[in-house]
Amino acid sequence: MVTTTLLVLAAQFIVYGVAGAYLQARFAAPQSVISLVLLAFGVVGIIGNAAAARIYGRLGGARTIAVPLAGLAIGFVALTAAPPSIPVAVAVFAFWAFFNGLFMAPQQARLVELLPEQRGMLLAANASALYLGMSLGSLLGSRLLPSLGAGPLPALALLPLALATAAHVASTRTPALVRN
Structure with a gap:
């Protein structure tokens, strides 16, 4: 289950880890626009996070996690x-931000729901997976941007996202003690 977190964050940080350079190279965004896009990303991410509890209550854990995976x-x-x-970049970044914000709280709630007696260890492992995923994605984005350019980065992010989806699906089909 924490594998899902690692891979989702790796996917996102392939682009987000180099967001300023990405926006400049892909959308010719000046520095002032980059700052506004990142501000909008944060604000819309908060809205996604706020919506997470309602969606989790309505759909349950596994299906709620599927929503941000599809949105991402x-x-x-x-x-x-x-x-x-630039307006398209702002709109797509805002869309992405909503689903980014929608992921983490339901993911943590699902971990606690799956193994409540191990919640402390699971949440600690999830936090480690989060930071490892951020680091891995940022490393990949920073290495790939100079050689490939900005255009293909989001397409490359689909690979770890697909693996995250596979890990999530596997976690819904295996007994709790062997979940990843």
Whole structure:
């Protein structure tokens, strides 16, 4: 289950870890616009986080996690296909931010729900996976951006996101003691 966290964060940070350079290279965004896009990302992420409890209550843990996984995939496809327009960049980053914010709280709640007697260890492992994923994605993005350019980064982020989805699906089908 914490494998899902690691891979989701790795996928996101392939782009987000180099967001300023990405926005500048892909959308010709000046520094002032980059700051506003990142501010909007944070604000919309808070809205996604606030919506998470309602969605979790309505759909339950496993299905709630599937929603941000699908939303992130759509966001990365949109970033890959988007025309080089600043308003489009803002809109797609905002879309992405919502689903980014929607992921973590339900993921943590699901961990506690799956193994409540191990919640402390699971949440600690999840936090470690989060930071490892952020580091791994940032490393990949910073290494790939100079050699490949900004355009393919979101498409490349789809690979760890697909692996995260597979890890999530596997965690819904295996007994609690062997979940990843």
